[in-house]
Amino acid sequence: MRAIQITEFGGPETLVVRDLPDPQPGEGEQVMDVLAAGINYADTHQTENSYLAQQTLPMIPGGEVVVRDADGRRRLGLLAAGGYAQKIAADPRRLFEIPDAVDDGQALTTLVQGATAWHLLRTSTHLQAGETVVVHAGAGGVGTLAIQLAKRWGAGRVIATASSEEKRALTLELGADIAIDSRVDDLKGALREANDGRGVDVVLEMTGGSVFDQSLAALAPLGRLAVFGMAGRTPPSPIDAGKLMARSTAVIGFWLVHIVQQPARLAEAVTDLMQLIAGGELRPVVGATYDLDHASDAHRALLDRSSVGKLVLDPQA
Template identity: 60%
Template sequence: MRAIQITEFGGPEVLGLADVPEPEAGPGEVPVEVSRAGVNYADTHQAENSYLSQTRLPLVPGSEIAGRTPDGRRVVAMVNGGGYAERAVADANLVFDVPDGVDDVAALALVVQGATAWVLLRKNVRLEPGESVVVHAAAGGVGSLAVQLAKAFGAGRVIATASSAEKRDLTLELGADAAVDSTTPDMTAALTEANNGRRVDAVLDMTGGRVTDESVRALAPFGRLAFYGMAGREAPKPIQLPNLMRHSTAVSGMWLPHAFLLPGGVVHAAMAEMFDLVAKGELRAVTGGEYALADARAAHEDLRSRRTTGKLVLDPTR
């Protein structure tokens, strides 16, 4: 079958089209004929072996797929690699039936980016009604959904950051109350100004470096920052614990695979709530672009250069 295979670590140039054996479903696994495969920022880290979990070569990347099972069910699923291919297998516990009215792109956006935004808001920062929340990279896959979910969860003021006027306009269209240029030289001051002169209650951050450092300084007493990525590929300064105590603030990290280990079916609850919001027209996935399977390299190049908004997908039928 056709798949994207990585045989050496590096940038987008290591993504090559190959003919590989079809995966075989083992006990507790479900085979899926892939109609669309999602592209995530984490995939770019996996390609260069800078992700949280180390990977072995050769590798077929991709952690999310939409398609059909042999019995005809239309599903979206998390996979442990192998998503950039015509066929894949998924753990039965990580397969979700897609309801009518939700297309493949929306389903793919929800299973990783949507679940990430949901967990960040519900579990990490534990957003309370009326609180202010900052969403960095708010025009991206996670950010565009986090803006909408924050409003749906009762945020008092949602402040989005993005790198271009076009992206900032998109975040306002999605419901943000204010939009800040992510390249501003003083993020602390910019976020405080955008919150009508008050420090902010919650921050969702996947940028790293200076943006993270200055966002921590923008937190109000009992404010919370949730860190879930480092798109800027620059580590923030180490957090000084006495400073957290001095300002009554909290910083947490989040890696989505851990959410699947939580008791009570947290991710299943997240998917059910988000599917319902989509059905009611209160949540929409922003389509960022569709690429042929052979153009996976271009998808990664566009993602890393921040030329994209919303959800990127590969079409294995092309």
């Protein structure tokens, strides 16, 4: 089979296509064709070995796949690795069946990014009706779904940030009430101005550095900032517990691994999202599709923040 195999850690240039033996199935597993694989920010950390979990070489990256099982049914699932390949070995009983009304790219939006958006709002920040929600990177895979879910679950105002006029227009189409330029110097001031001069209640943050710091400063009393990534590769300033107490604010970390380790909680999110998509109640934004030979371009698009929506890899192309 053809697959991306990494033999050294680094940037997109390490994504090299190789001819490798087909995977060998373990107990209860089948070898299945990969119809599509999801491409995520976490994959860029995986290739750098800069993620929360340490990686080992050689490695086939990618943990999010749509496959066809022995009965011809399309299934969706998360793996530890191996998704950037034409075949994988997996237990079909651990995968989600995909409704006919949901295509491969749409299905992929429900896993890493969809379940993250779902649990950030429901589990981490406990969004309450009428609250103001800030969604950073609003045109990205998590952001496009988080905007829609926040509105669906009663947010009083959704403020999206994005780096281009085109991306900001997309966030407004998806239901954001206000879209602001993520590159402004005074982000704290811009967020408060977008909320009529008041602090905001919930922030979903995955950039790090100054974006984190200014977002935390923009919180209203009892506000919550959920951090689920560090795309800018720059850590925020140390958190002052006294300042959190003084304003009754909270910083919440989120790593999807802990949801995956509780299969019922992952299934709750994925099943709900799949039903909403199938019923036309949720609009998944599927961006560009890449073949194996251009997987490195997908990683570059994520890193330079030029991508929109969910990026998909087609290993069979």
